[in-house]
Amino acid sequence: MLIPMKRLTLAAMRSEESKIMDKLQQISAVQVISMGEMSPDEAQSIVKKENDLLQLKKSAQSLKAYAPKVSPLAPKAEKTLEQLGDDFILSKEICDKTENLISEKTKLKGEIDKALSVIKSLEPWRELDENLEDIRPTRSAIYITGMIKDSDIEKLESIENASVTIYGGEKEKAFLLVCLKGDSESVISKLKELSYTEISFKGLKGTPLDNISRLDKDIALKRAELEKIEKELEGLGLKRDNILSGEDAVSIELEKELSKSYLLKTESVFVLEGWVRSDETEKVIDAVRSVSESAYVEFNDPKADEVPPSVVKNNKIIKPFEAVTNMYSRPAPNGIDATPLMSPFYFLFFGMMLGDTGYGLALMIICFVIQKLKKPRGAFADLIKVLIYCGLSTFICGFFMGSFCGIDFDDIFHTNNVFPLLFDPAVDSMLTMYVCFGLGIVHLMFGLLIQAVYRIKNKDIGGAIFDDISWVLLICGVLIYALAENVKNIGLAMLLLGVFLIVFFAGRAKKNPILRLIGGVKELYGVTSYLSDILSYSRIFALALSSGVIAVVLNQLGTMLREGVGGILGFVLMMIVMVFAHTFSLAINALGCFVHAARLQYVEFFGKFYEAGGTEFKPLGYNTKNTYVKN
Amino acid sequence: MELGLVYAALGAALASILPGIGSAIAVSWAGQAGAGYLTEEDNFGNILVLQALPATQGIYGLLIAFVLASKVGIIGGGHVMVTAEQGLQLLLGALPLAVVGLVSALFQGKASVASIHLIAKRGEKFGNALILPSMVETFAILALLVSFLMISGINVG
DSSP: BBBBBEEEOOOOOGGHHHHHHHHHHHTOOOOEESSSSHHHHHHHHHHHHHHHHHHHHHHHHHHTTTTTOTTOOOEEEEHHHHHHHHHHHHHHHHHHHHHHHHHHHHHHHHHHHHHHHHHHHHHHGGGSSSSSGSSSSSSSSSEEEEEEEEEGHHHHHTTTTTTEEEOOOOOOHHHHHHHGGGHHHHHHHHHHSEEEOOOOOTTTOOOOOHHHHHHHHHHHHHHHHHHHHHHHHHHHTTTTHHHHHHHHHHHHHHHHHHHHTSSSSSSSEEEEEEEEEEEGGHHHHHHHHHHHHEEEEEEEEEOOOOOOOOOOOOOOTGGGGHHHHHHHEETTTOOOOOOOHHHHHHHHHHHHOOOOHHHHHHHHHHHHHHHHHHHHHHHHHHHHHHHHHHHHHHHHHHHHTTEETEEEEEHHHHHHHHSSSOTTTTTTTHHHHHHHHHHHHHHOOOOOOOHHHHHHHHTHHHHHHHIIIIIHHHHHHHHHHHHHHHTHHHHHHHHHHHHHHHHHHTTTSSHHHHHHHHHHHHHTTTHHHHHHHHTTTTTHHHHHHHHHHHHHHHHHHHHHHHHHHHHHHHHHHHHHHHHHHHHHHHHHHHHHHHHHHIIIIIIIHHHHOOOOOOOOOOOOSSOOSEEEEOO | HHHHHHHHHHHHHHHHHHHHHHHHHHHHHHHHHHTTTTSSSSSHHHHHHHHGGGGGGHHHHHHHHHHHHHHHHSSOOOOOOOOOHHHHHHHHHHHHHHHHHHHHHHHHHHHHHHOOOOOOOEEEEEEHHHHHHHHHHHHHHHHHHHHHHHHHHHHOO
């Protein structure tokens, strides 16, 4: 059911602004509408909060690797607002430390890498017993140091007027070439014919060996330092939860600041405009009164040009299915809440598609465990509940189709063809398909009737009769004519009445009688869309078939495995493989069933009556990501 | 092996090969698109679901291959006489899924990739992102139905 919204106008003294906004945030019942311009001060404070949030997020990300592992099933922590505030103060400190340590760590790592690469390049020169700074041109001689390929060494040594020493190296050898300055041109030109790379030791002093041992010591020191930093980071990792709560504290503040910037303000007074659920007006008045005696509060119905957010209210059983409706779109504020109308069909279709007692049980148990351990809230909690219902439906349908994880009930209970109680999609395929079409027709007709009732309520009786009931008459007429031999004529009459209504009245918007008739006939052509809508329900059969047959296939493979290996080992092996295989099959089939059961609602059913386009009601409140706020 | 059995085996092989190829390529596309977004947000679960959507054609292929192969006794034993005509009929029965499975998997993969791009920008649109690729799958489902009904309608032995 859609809840009407009221527009709140609240006026109070500026001095009471903080108190009132804090209180409103606590009761989470008012969505503030943006009225005023953001002042520079407000913009600055918002930007500051956003930067805080970014910094906290970054640090939390950096510390992720150091934090103790948390089970994905662990519930979120519950904290009071004060605790969150304390965490924020703590988290600032942790953040600064983390940032310093991380930048220190990157620096050290870079230095170590650099030293390592220098060592690597010096390695071939180990045996060179000269100070590197001495290898430089003298008055009469020049030195060339470099690396050369093994195959060119002989050619290098054969260069005239040059003295060559070869040192170590794996693929390439280090060499030192000395020649007189006068010969340098001829030597260099010969050298250039060979494939070598020149190496210079700029900035290094002492022998290569000295350098290597110095760098080794240096690296050892830096590694020790790095280890210390890692230890400290690990220590900070334990406090990562503080950062996460700090993030929440900032986002709560940020949300409040944003809402404050929406207010209209004068020197001494501010005005707040916002949306409130009509059943929560008392709550808002009480809350405001508790902090301010003088504030003025008024509630009005939305004006024609004001579009309130859409809020629906349903009983406990139906409520989770709102998540399915919202995946399509929230209802328009003056439209119909489709959730209670859609959920029984969703329940039934999902069950028929998956249809297996084993899978149904498994789905229920898995989702139940998630619900108990994770204690989710919001849309995710609804989704889990929907899946529990779907599991139940799968179990019930599976019972009537007679299978447990693809094993026929007859094989389990050693009965002779007692099961299936209704039908087995893989055997009675045509029957199953007709059942699906039948359900589809019921579903579609129900959608049309919903629209008819809605139109009658809105005094559009013509629309209800000519656009909705006419189609119900036509389609039901065809069915009765084709299927019920005895009352054939009644069916024919309904069919003709339907066609008559459509042809002569569907185009009634047009004044010109000929255009009107053409419009009507065009409408009648819409019968093809009903045909394709009905055929679309064959997917229920197809998915029932595919999930059922895949389970059977898996079981046969398992049996082959057991017979192939033999003995107890074969049985154990089969059980292990089967658990994995059926879990996979359940996951992929449940996904398919979830999506296609939803599609039948969205495209076929909602297409008949649903007005989409509502916006979400987002009251100012504690919308936190990492913790729950205790009031 | 009689000629009929050869045709039937060809049908089963095509039903598993072609949609399998299609699904493999499509899932890979979606995986590549999704991997690019895993660096930023923690939405692995949602991306995985979108990636898995075009995998079903491969499974439908497996299903039809299995139904066909066990019908003629290639799997599960039991000697069945299959004439050349019956074998050809079975082969034709497998074709709708083999061909439509291949093509629809590829195009569903493209829709999946687009949906992954969508939720990378707007995570709250996951519901819509889930539905768009599954519209493509409708045609694989219809082909699966046709193939299954044809194969189960053909009498052998």
